[in-house]
Amino acid sequence: MCPAQRRLSVRSSFSCLLRGIMEDHLDLLFGVVLLASPVLAISSCSSDGQLALYRFCNLTQVPWVPSTTKTLLLSFNYIETVTASSFPFLEQLGLLELGTQYTPLSIDREAFRNLPNLRVLDLGGSHMRFLHPDAFQGLPHLFELRLFFCALSDAVLKDGYFRNLDLSFHPSFWELNSLKSIDFSLNQIPIVCEQELKPLQGRTFSFISLAANNLYNTVSVDWAECMNPFRDMALETLDVSSNGWTADITGNFSRAISGSQISSLVLTYHIMGSGFGFHNIREPDRSTFAGLARSSVVRLDLSHGFLFSLNSRLFESLQHLKVLNLAHNKINKISEEAFYGLNRLQVLNMSHNLLGELYNSDFRGLPEVAYIDLQNNHIGIIQSETFQFLKALQTLDLRDNALKTISFIPSISTIFLGSNKLATLPNIRLTANFIHLSENRLENLDSLYFLLRVPHLQILILNQNRLSFCNPAHAPTGSLSLEKLFLGGNMLQLAWETGFCWDVFKGLSRLQVLYLNNNYLNFLPPGVFSDLTALRGLSLSNNRLTVLSPGDLPANLEFLDVSRNELLSPDPDLFAALSAVDIRFNKFICECELHPFISWLNQTNVTVFGSHADILCMYPASIAGIPLSSVSMEGCDEEEVLTSLKFSFFILSSVTLILFLMAVLMVTKFRGFCFICYKAACRLLSMDQAKGSGSDVYKYDAYLCFSNKDFEWVQNALLKHLDAQYSDQNRFTLCFEERDFVPGQDHIANIQDAVWSSRKVVCLVSRHFLRDGWCLEAFSYAQSRCVSDFDGALILVIVGSLSQYQLMKHQSLRGFVRKRQYLRWPEDLQDVSWFLNKLSQHILKKEKETKRDGDIQLRTIVTVS
Incomplete structure (x- = not known):
C-alpha cells in the first residue's frame, strides 16, 4: 500500500503500488512542468492571517494570532501549560500542532474550548506531565488526535483520581463524537481491555494506533476478564506493530477481538518466527489467526519480523484477505498449502526474505492473486509450473535475485527481472506489455531483437546490461506497439562499429522515448533513427559524440539530451x-x-x-x-577584417616562403655546423636540461645490444658521447655486455635483466650483429617486451651498408622492419651530432599506449643519408 494513505481500497492500493514501482524507471526524459497552486512562504515566528508558523521560537506560552487563523504550528518550543484561556477564540482553526515541546506539558480542563471547529490536534512527541480528564471537552468536530510518544501511563494521573483507569482512555475522549483517528503509538500503555473502551463502542474509526507500547507483552493478561477491547467497533486500520508480539500473544489477541470489524491490521516489527538459525520462538500456525475469521480483515501487514517457515494453511481463516505483506522477514520455506484459504487475495508481498528456490506447489490456493512481489530474495531456481496456474496474475516482481533463466515466466502483462544473472534469453512466448531487465548480463543484441518481437510490448527496460555483440543475420523487428525503450548503460558502440545491427530500430514507428545514454558512442550509424517517426524524447548523454549531422536526429523530436559528450562546434x-535540449558539460x-x-x-x-x-x-x-x-x-x-588581412597575409606568406627556402638551403649545405650552433645556443639559454623521468623505475636508460666484434666502434661512436661513466658531461646510464653483465650468470638471464631493467633497448644492427645468435636472442626478448607492454621500448639502428633486402631475409627482423620505424647511422660525419641528439630523444621519450581497435599503424622509416 502507499504509506501516505491508509484508507485506500485494495484496487487503488494495488494500482498505487504498481505505479510507484514503474515511476522509479519511467521518469520523463527531461522532467515535467508541474502546475501547482501557489504556496505562500512566510517567515518563521509570524502569521499571514491564515497560517501561523511559530516553530523553534522559544515560546513559553501560546502567542496571540488573528481570529482568521486556520493552521497554528507551535512545535519545538517551551510551552509548559495550556489552559482554557491560552487560546483566543479561533473559530476557523482546523489544525493545531502543539507536539514536541522541550519541557513537560500540562493540559488543563477545557484547554481547547476556544477552538470549536478543530479537526486535527497534534500533541505527539511531548512529555505529558498532566492531562485533565476534561481536557478535550468542547471539540465536537475533532477528527484526528495524535498522542504518540507522550509517555502516557498511570504515573501522570492527578491525585490518583483515575488510579484504576489507564489515562489513554479516560473520559476526556468520550465526548469526541467526530473523532475518527487516534494515535497512541510510542507510549507506555501495557494493557487495553473492553471496559476502558466501552464508551467508544458503536463507533467507526479510520485509524487507531497502539504501536510501540509493549502492549500485552509485559503484563499477564486474563483474556476472560479483559475481553474484546474493540467490541462493537468498526476499524478501518488498527496498528499494533512494534509491541514485541510472539505467535502466542498474536493468537490470544486475534481470538479476543473475534467479531470486531477490522479492514486493515498492521502487525509489523513483531518477533513471531524462529528466524534464521534459531528455534527458540515458534512459528505461527493455522490457529494464530483463526480468531480473525469473523473480522473481515482485508489487509494484513506482517512485515519486518522473523518468520522463517510459512506453515500449512497458515492463513486459511482469512477468507476476506486481499493484501498480505510478508516483506522483510526471514522466510526460507513455504510449506505445502501454506496459502490455502486465501481465495480473494490480490496482492502478495514476500520481498526481502531468504527464499532460494520456488516450487510448483508454493503458490497454490491463490486463484485471484494479481501481484506477487519477490524482489530481494536469493532465488536462483524456479520450477516451470510455479506461476502457470495463477490465472489472474498480472505483475511479477523478481528483481534482485540470482535467476539465470526465465523459462518459468507465465503469460502476464508486467515483468520485473532487473538485477539478476541473466546472460541469455530462452526462446519462449512472452505476452507482457512491460518488461524490466536492467542490471543483468545480456551481451548479445539477439536478446534485444527477441524482445522487440514480443507482441503488444509497450515498455522495455534494458539499462545497465552488457549489450555489445551483434550477429549480422537479423531482420528488422518492426514492433508496432513499443513506446518506451531504455538502453542506457550498455556498450552499443562495440556492436555498431562492426557495421552490423544498424537496423535495430527499424519499424519502431510508435516509439516515443529512447534512452541511449552511457553507451560509449562516438558516432551514430547513418539513418539509425530514420524509422522513429513518433519519437519525442531521445537521450544521448554521457557518450563520446564529437559531432552531430543534420540527418542524425528524427524529424519530430522534441526533447534531446546530449549532455556530457564531446561536442566541439x-x-x-x-x-x-526542438522544444527542449540539454547540452551541458560538452567540450566546446x-x-x-x-x-x-x-x-x-x-x-x-x-x-x-x-x-x-x-x-x-x-x-x-x-x-x-x-x-x-x-x-x-x-x-x-566582419568582412572588412578578412579583406584587410588578405594583403597582409600575402606579404607575410611571401616573405616566409623566401626565408624558408633560404633556411633550407643553408641547413642542407651546412647542417653539421648549424646543429653545433643550435646546441651551443641551447646550452647558453639553459634549454638543454634533461627532462627527467619523474619516478622512473628503470635501472638503466638504455641497453646497448651489439656484437662484441663492433665494441671498438661502439665505444668511439656512442659510449664516449652518451654514457655517463665515460664522461661527466654525458647524461645516460647505459648497459652493455662487456661491462654490466654478471660474470658466471646464465647469459640468457643477463639479457633478460638488461632488457627489463632498461627504459629502452638500442639494437645496433651490423653484419656482425646478424651473425651473432646472442644479439638476435636479445632482439627477440626486446620485441617480446614491446608486445606485452604495448610500448616502443625497442630502437633499431642500422649500421653500415645493409640493404632493405638483407634485413628482410632475417625472419626475426622482418616484422619489425615492416611495421616500425628504425634509424640508420649517418654516412656523412657532419650528421653524427644530429644523429646522437635524435637517438637521445628516442631514449628519453615515454611512449603512449596505442589503441588496437582497428586503427591503421603507419610505417615510417627514418633514414639519414
Missing part, C-alpha cells in the same frame, strides 16, 4: 525544431566557428536545461571554464 540548426571550442551556435543560444526560444554556468568553453585555454553566454565573438563575421 554543434550546428544550431540541429536544435531549432570557443572560436569563430562556434559563433552561430552562441548567437542561437543567447536568443533561442528552445528550453535549454540547466544553468548557463554548465555550458562552458574548453578551448582555448585562455577562456577555459567561461560560460558560452559570456564569450564575446566580436569581429568573427
